[in-house]
Amino acid sequence: MRVMLAMSGGVDSSLAGALLLDEGHEVVGVTMRLWGGESDTGCCSVSDVDDARRVAQQLDIDHLVFNFGEDFDNHVVAPYVRAHVDGVTPNPCIECNRHVKFDRLAERADLLGFDAVATGHHARIGRDAAGRPTLQRGADRAKDQSYVVHMLDRDQLARTLFPVGHLDKSEVRQRAAAMGLRTAGKPDSQDVCFITSTGGRETFLGDRIPFRSATVLDTGGRHVGEVPAVEMVTIGQRRGIGLPGGGPKRYVVDVDVDRRTVVVGADDDLLDRALDVVAATWVDRPVEGRVLVQTSAHGTPAPADIGPGPDDSVVVRWHAPHRRVAPGQSVVFYDLADRCVLGGGLATRP
Amino acid sequence: MRPAAVEAMLPFLSECYANPSGSHRFARDARRAVDEARDIVAECLGVPAGWVVFTGCGTESDNAAITGVLDAAARTGRPGTAVCPAAEHHAVLHPVEHHGGRVVPVDRSGRVDLDALADTLRTTPDVRIVSVMAVNNEVGSVTELDPVCSLVRELAPDAVLHTDAVQAASWLDLRALTPSVDMLSLSAHKFGGPKGVGVLVVRDGTRVAPVIMGGGQERDRRSGTHNVAGIVATAAALAETDAERHDEVSRVRSLRDRLVDSLLAELDGVLETVPRAHKIAGSAHVCIADIESEALLYLLDRAEVCASAASACASGAMEPSHVLAAMGVERSWSAGALRMSLGATTTDADVDRAVEVVTDAVRQLRR
DSSP: OEEEEEOOSSHHHHHHHHHHHHTTOEEEEEEEEOOOSOOSSTTOSHHHHHHHHHHHHHHTOEEEEEEOHHHHIIIIIHHHHHHHHTTOOOOHHHHHIIIIIIIIIHHHHHHTTOSEEEOOOSEEEEEOTTSOEEEEEOSSGGGOOGGGGTTOOHHHHTTEEOTTTTSOHHHHHHHHHHTTOTTTTOOOOOSOTTSOTTTHHHHHHHTTSOOOOEEEEETTSOEEEEESOGGGOOTTOOSSSOOOSSSSOOEEEEEETTTTEEEEEOGGGGEEEEEEEEEEEESSSOOOEEEEEEOSTTOOOEEEEEEEOGGGOEEEEEEEEEEOOOTTOEEEEEOTTSOEEEEEEEEEOO | OOHHHHHHHGGGGTTOOOOTTSSSHHHHHHHHHHHHHHHHHHHHHTSOGGGEEEESOHHHHHHHHHHHHHHHHHHTTOOOEEEEETTSOHHHHHHHHHTTOEEEOBOTTSOBOHHHHHHHHHHSTTEEEEEOOSBOTTTOBBOOHHHHHHHHHHHOTTOEEEEEOTTTTTTSOHHHHGGGOSEEEEEGGGGTSOTTOEEEEEOTTOOOOOSSOSSOTTTTTSOSOOOHHHHHHHHHHHHHHHHHHHHHHHHHHHHHHHHHHHHHHHOSSEEESSOGGGBOTTEEEEEETTSOHHHHHHHHHHTTOOOBOSOBOTTSOBOOOHHHHHHTOOHHHHTTEEEEEOOTTOOHHHHHHHHHHHHHHHHHHHO
16 A cells, blocks of 8 residues: 555654554655644654654654644634633644545645555554454553544544554554664654643633633632633632632533633532533544443543434533533543444533 | 866865965965966956955855945944845845845835835935845846936935945956945856855945954954955856856847746746846746645756745745735746756756656646
8 A cells, every 4th residue: 555654753653653564565655744833842843843753754654744834723722722712621633633634734745645554553444343443442451542533433434544553552552662663762742733831721722812711610619719811720620719628629610711710619519410412523433332432532431331322522421420522622432342433522511 | 167267276175275475485376376366256246356355255255345335334434324225135134134124025026126225225314234136046137227226325424335246247247337336236146156255346445344353364354264265266257147148148138038938838837026127137036826836846946947936034944935925026926936047167058958848747646
């Protein structure tokens, strides 16, 4: 096959290139230039592009840089900023996968005559009994990234390869080191690529939107404090809400940006029986009934029943009360064996 | 590189390896080679040899002009401003912006808008340098420097006029440009010389502070040990370019015309970005509807046709062209920009191949 390999400059996509070549594929490496602003980490910095290019040279494959900055601004950065104004907690890496890697890049690959796009994600593409592609968790459970690629459907999976998904991360590093790949010991990227470690989310958002202060209330409606930026507050948050230390731990249980109020309560006040999910996508077709539901990148999946709700939403009914999920977070459905992704969507307010 | 340039430089990479600033016989040999190279370059430019400064590249020459003039003015208690058009190469635009200078609009062909330049010169106090490129590097448009010179002399008589002539050397008689300007930049690799050598012409009496300070080479205008082999090769390449220019321009012009005419005939939705009457012979620039340059360039590269779109950023990604934006080319057109350069080695067969490959690639991308 002719494979376009998305190379972030990290160890996973580096080894992915070597594995694809071993399998006899024709491989062209591509690094996407996404974020034009300040950056100190992630897939956009020039030093990461250098790493990707040097690995491509080592593998003796062509390496290209595609400028998808405009798509990234429109589909990832602008919605990220807007979400905070709306009191929603977005996951920009998932939106980048949805709109840039597996849409824009995949479309480009198709147009240029490639048969598949490969990435270094830790997820696996299997086959069901009828031979159709399935999306499965990566072999290394601790590094599993099926959550962040849950939006892929069968058609997309048929044109996608995850060459390192069957390996433990430690084995990825060992093999990369054995081959002398310069990225073998490079630390995993952790953070959002357009947020700098020095400025953080606050500086990034503060440069783009006016922060609004909010009143902090307890669950009884009593005034307990103020926060300078309601846009920076997320459900479940415990620190940084300006409450005096000591006393019982208090968490943000509700954020209302329109009324500029933040409600804090005890751990128990965060427990929900149900969750509404919008903008659902399905690997195959909509699923109903008993599933496992994961609400963060490395969270523990919990059993629930899912079924259709109003306006194409999906209602998740937890089998046991579940910690509240901030609106905007991705909610991913797995089969009961906790192996295959069935679909997913975005948490919304009940 | 031109074979004559390669041949000229080789002895200075082996047996004649001395530093021309030394005081022994080998140094004198090297010094003589640099002096003779300077004479040749000066002759091709129609200026005295003393005006020719060798630098490390065209970008350095541009920076040395802008920063050097502003710095010299500031040191004599006359701080001031730089002015340039919006379609300049980044080697001019970025230093002008860095020093808080004024950027003037350009016309639809990428040439400075003379009325806007006049307004800027009238309304900006203390203009110390005006930099206007002779030939645009992306779209190939030629700016007549005489009217620019007249405006500057009339409205900003204290200002230095610099031109980035990096793209002009192969196509325009440089002797016709130098009388209009005080400073002029060249880059050797644009006329078949080596990468890593630039030329800066500095008219006598122009006050310029050095940007690179040190041992005082180049009459204190540019310190650093001479790149003797590169300088000698630069002179050889420029001399050959100058001698062949007249014939080459008409030969390459007909190749370029056939290339562009064939693309216009084969494909719908192709815009010739700048009228040919405003362009140098070696530049073919078109905007192709409904495709993206990056995708097109990949297909061309795969078929071993090497072209470009705009300039690349530090990561190697193509940036949307600031030149096309300044010219007012709509984003829908500029997204499909294709820049093809022709030169001394371009043949009829190359043009046939380019037409075939570009046509096939555009059809594939539009399917």
